[in-house]
Amino acid sequence: MKIAVDAMGGDYAPEEVVIGAINAVKEYKLDVVLVGDETKIRKVLQDQHVKESERLSIAHASEVIEMGEHPAQAIRKKKDASIVVATRLARDGKCDAVVAPGSTGAAVAAALLGLGRIKGIERPCIATPIPSKRGITVLLDSGANSNSKPKHMVEAAIMGSHYAKYILGIEKPQIGLLNIGEEATKGNELCQQTYPLLEKLKTISFYGNVEGRDIPNGTVDVVVCDGFVGNVILKFGEGLGMFIYQLVRDAIKRSGFIAKLGAMAIYPALKSLKKQLDFTEYGGAPLLGVNGSFIICHGSSKAKAIKNAIRVAGELVEQDVTGHIRTSIEEEEVEQYDSES
């Protein structure tokens, strides 16, 4: 098993990406190809006293997609960009999966162009694991498509179900449709049209509508929504968590000596909480629906997040999630759905 990692992606590239890869190779039964500027990557390896090897090699790529660039245009223009080269390694069978930290737009464009879509899937989407009372609740699409049609919601439901089953190990994942009320007739046109389609599916277990609060409450295993909504929710959640954290800190700062001592005493408890809320523990967000295993990591990913993403990339391959999605999409005859309605 060999994972191609875009070593130039994200805010802490290449240092943190390379360190994450070093640790992944140590801990898991898989090899990593670090893709990017070989001088820079080699420098980090040397600093870490690690030698290139069969298990941890470098594939040189001379270009990098910058955060400000138009994703699809940049991918087309920069044929030697690290993310493009990494994806090509997977396409050509030289690697089994790709891990891409950094710009979501560039990663999605590289995967769509480089790997193509599973037959019958019109819109691959991003599945993000979110901490919840259930442990993890998967939100998808969390940002690949911002004008979803009912057909795309059906695709997302099927893909999310397989991800939850084979990666999270949930025997019969419950799938909810994100809406503003429980009744089948509630919500916007997209939801009203999607609901009866999800009810008809044979290969997933459709729970019905869920509301915003059901995501942290963990009412279901998988929450399906349009990528615009999913992206806004994810970023809102990140911001709100940070805001609450700062409020707690400021409130303690404003308090007296005793409160500061108290804060020190509960610090271990808060630290375990922080770990529980830390999205990076879960190892990136797979782009489901492309012909291959492809994990997108947050731009702020550090070594631990990269290591976990590499592990999940390996699991996607091992469990053949792409294969299971392919079979389900055929069985449900998703191609028949009108993507314009």
Next chain:
Amino acid sequence: MKIAVDAMGGDYAPEEVVIGAINAVKEYKLDVVLVGDETKIRKVLQDQHVKESERLSIAHASEVIEMGEHPAQAIRKKKDASIVVATRLARDGKCDAVVAPGSTGAAVAAALLGLGRIKGIERPCIATPIPSKRGITVLLDSGANSNSKPKHMVEAAIMGSHYAKYILGIEKPQIGLLNIGEEATKGNELCQQTYPLLEKLKTISFYGNVEGRDIPNGTVDVVVCDGFVGNVILKFGEGLGMFIYQLVRDAIKRSGFIAKLGAMAIYPALKSLKKQLDFTEYGGAPLLGVNGSFIICHGSSKAKAIKNAIRVAGELVEQDVTGHIRTSIEEEEVEQYDSES
């Protein structure tokens, strides 16, 4: 100034609603008419040792809209429902504003049917004040319309600006369009079409696109979005706040004696934080765009929330927010916008 309050609305009616009204009359220069089952309302007044008076009177209504009922149908059928009677008092000029705890759907239906819309406004919307680093950020629409067109987003931007100016006291409110990226061309069709329209407006200060994290970060004073998105975000935020609170509590419970002592020491700090995060401090969410002042309160509103909502209802009237909206809508010639595009 006289405010009609639906005393039968919400999870804690009539007790908490009546107590909220009693306190409002004590604290503010306004009168309240409690609308609902007069026997039940009188009972609460007696329990509180408060007499009916010119300033705190009862208007009997024999029916109540239950949570399970279809809002618009129920409003049409139950002509003597408390929310319908309260709205009628405002329409007939016997009261200056309405405060409606409980079902949002029923409140919106009662207001639309009873008060009608401001000329030029096609979709009244709900403006919800959210705690943020800026103090308060207003999110609208937070649930009245779930299939917004660009015209409705323009209406929301204008209405939100006046609410922020006259109720929150912000001289030149910054208005942001909720999107998934900063660039003008980002996002779904609704956002792409809305952006240039907001840029053209003369009576508001358009900041540009904002993302989910900008809501808690308080990047702008007013965030404009479709009601489906707004509703999902609000409920997600409520659920996430509760989830984090429980995680903290559980983490402390699992810790030893010292941590429990520590938790006691920081309790005052956490309590002030809870107050800061408490939506009810801000006094309900106005339904803007109807011909009158109309405040919707959360179904779980207790006396303090009701009292604050009555205060804000008074401010809406005093500041003539409806009048300012009417003037702006005319000046911007919003009626010319195609609501189908």
